[in-house]
Amino acid sequence: MTLRHPESQYLDTLAYLLEKGDRRIDRTGVGTLSMFGVMMRFDLSDGSFPVYSTKKVFWKTAVKEMLWFLTGQTNIRSLLSENVRIWTDWPLAAYRKATGSDISQEDFEDRILADDAFAEEWGDLGPVYGKQWRRWKGADGKEYDQLAEVIETLRKNPSSRRMLFHAWNVPELDQMALHPCHMTYQFHVSNIGEGLRQKVSLLVLQRSSDMGLGNPFNVCQQAALLAMVAQQVDMTPGELVWVGGDVHLYLDHQDLARTVLEREPRPFPKLRLLRRPDSIDGYTIDDFEVTGYDPHPAIEAPVAV
Structure with a gap:
């Protein structure tokens, strides 16, 4: 049996949106074709880096954004x-x-x-992603580093079901330039106590996903985060499980989707981290070596604001 290319999950979603998506007016006024509830799974254990190939994804830009989130800057x-x-x-x-x-x-x-x-x-931009991940301000006036706590728990109690961080800080939502889309990150460790190298997987819940432009970026950068965390806790990256709530295609991205669907996906590239920094805060874009990326050409499309 030949396994389908993992990018087919993305292509199937685009095809469904074009054929059966619920046409609606959205916050931006552009309009979307929408569906509710999608799951995609990507196995990173062999070094695969899920950078879509049916249109060129500028993976360095995506990873730089993730590194910016990790700084807590806004x-x-x-x-x-x-x-x-x-x-x-x-x-x-x-x-x-x-x-x-x-x-x-x-x-x-x-x-x-x-x-x-x-x-x-x-x-x-207001208290967006990184602020909440690394400097969540509690009612007690203290700042909480959610990601650091997750990494500490991965090291000390990898069977925990509480290894997560999120950005949906209700009192601060109205101060944000954009409400968090990829809002919850939960980690899970397998091979505990089996004498094997432990694998850490990541599930990301995204309440809202622009499938034309946003999703290819998000999947790539979330895989990069999993690779960094795995290295920091001496584990192998396992699966990236991506879950979307309101999954949509902007009406002015329909030609993009049709073009992508005419193309055959190519093998995902491989990712290697060239060094191990002392902490999750130490990574730079130069630490990421991506080989074998051979995408179809890029497609220009407008961003809905």
Whole structure:
């Protein structure tokens, strides 16, 4: 029996959305084809790195975003310094609305990089992902590092069912540029007590997923996180289990989806971490060696803000 390519799970979802998706108006006003409830599983134990091949995914940008989350930062300035522009749309829209300016994205980004005060006022996204992962502020006034606690539990009590972190901090939602989409990360360890090398797997619950642009990025960066955590706790990466709630295709991404569905998926690349930093905080993009990535061409598509 020949196993289907794991990317087929993604392609099947796109095909379903095009054929049977529920047409609806969404928060952005663009409109979507939507379905509720999807699960995809990717086995990372042989070094596979689930970077989709039916359109080129800029995996370095995706991993850089994950590394930014891990810092706990919330300002786009550090992202822009790494040539990552995927979060600019939200503060740019806020600036234009507040000031009436028709400033270009390029000029806005240049000013963020050059002007400390401007960056502080207009470059901050509010308490988004990394803030909640690494600096959740409790009612007691203390800050809680959820990810550090997960890593400590993986080392000391790997059979725990409480190894998770999330970003849905209800009192702070209205301060965020965008409510958390990939909101819950839960870890699970297998081979406990069997004399085998333990495997750590990761389940990500994503309440809302843009399948045209967002999902290929998210799956890639979540796999990178699993690889880093596994290395830090001396385990082998197991499965990345991705679960989507409102899974949707924007109406202006239908041509993208049709083009992707005409293409045959190619083998996933392999990922190797070139060194082991002292902690989860020490990784840089140069630590990621990805080999064998041979995707079909990239497809341009607009981002809904």
